[in-house]
Amino acid sequence: MAKSREIKRRIKAVGNIKRITKTMQMIATARFQAAQRRATASRPYSLKIAELVGELAATAAESGGLEHPLLASDRPKTNKHLLLVITSNRGLCGGYNGNILRVAAAKLREAKGQGATVDLELVGKKGLAFFKFINQPVSQFYGDFSDRPTYDQVEKIADKYMEQFAAGAYDSVSVIYMSFVSISRQAAKAQQILPMENPAAKAVEAAAGAPGAAGAPGAKAAAPGYRSFYDFSPSPAELLNELLPETVKTTLFQAFNEAVVGEQIARMVAMKAATDASGKMNKELTRRYNRARQSAITTELTEIIAGAASLE
């Protein structure tokens, strides 16, 4: 009977765990929906900013080159890079942090291989534990991010990076986070936020590419003409100088938002798997319990019959 009691205890324990994971799954689902809503709500702003940059860049490119401290330029190299890694504060979310940290560690190794130094900045307690474990010093830890990052918080970090970058402290600033591809697919990604790609070069490329593909020389002439109808206040170049930092901020904000969405999806999936697994385990344990009980009964019966037979 000792064995069946043991199994019964395990059945109860598994049942309790199942209840917890199921609750966590539901919480993650609710948080995911909220995070998804926020991420969607922030999209129009970044799209519009990108659109404005595109339009302005083309105009600015026509009236001469584009110079900005945030753009890639051939300035003296410091061989120093800054890496911001966004991880989660809490665990129980499957491979979420592991995937991000793997990409981060690879990036660190790569930089070390090239003899560059990396300043590591971090969001999320899970990353902190990891880098402590591999003895990698973290130069800055942002601990005050919850699962609803606000624009103000992100703006402060972006402002700091832009200032440091413009002052020439770093060759590049990148962020490693879980990017949202689709609901069923997220990928840990390293994205360079500074220096920025030159939007003018991109605009010129697009202008050169599009009419060429269409084979209509008229389209090329029409596009810049249409743009010059704009009233700019102040000048396009000045506007662009104001818009570029905004792009950096929205890019970083987007990264934070996607990271939160990714975390909740990962937790949802992990907790669903845990709930399913505990259901299966429960079934298996119940079967084993019944078998143990049955064999105990059989043994008892055999003993009684044997005892009765020996009395005859």
Place this chain on the structure above:
Amino acid sequence: MAETFRCTIVTPERQVFDEPVVYASIPAWDGQIGLMAQRAPLLAKLGDGILRLDFPQGGSRLFFVGGGFAQMKGDKLTVLTPEAVPAEEVVQKNAQAQLQEAQAIVPSTEKEALRQQRGIQRAQALLELSGKTGGN
């Protein structure tokens, strides 16, 4: 009836406003600009100030806008700003405190002077707005 155009106000976190209006007064960096339907395309930098929108059915709404950009294109006005507060939510007391705070700065560098200037401008706009709606 006056012609309308669509106006959207977008902040990084959400879309605040999206309705047809007949007239918009936007706080550009160098002063207010009035916009009506059929305006030529415009791209302007915004300062801290008051955004007024008049509705076709009469009445208007006021917002405090803290910098950003405005784009008018194809009879659609898009205001992109990091901060857009409806007038009803502006609190006079806070505005007063902000004004005092900004005035208390003793600028020693050009950057600080600019920051002070911006702070004062911002607080004054907030104050004016709270006075208009009678908020407290």
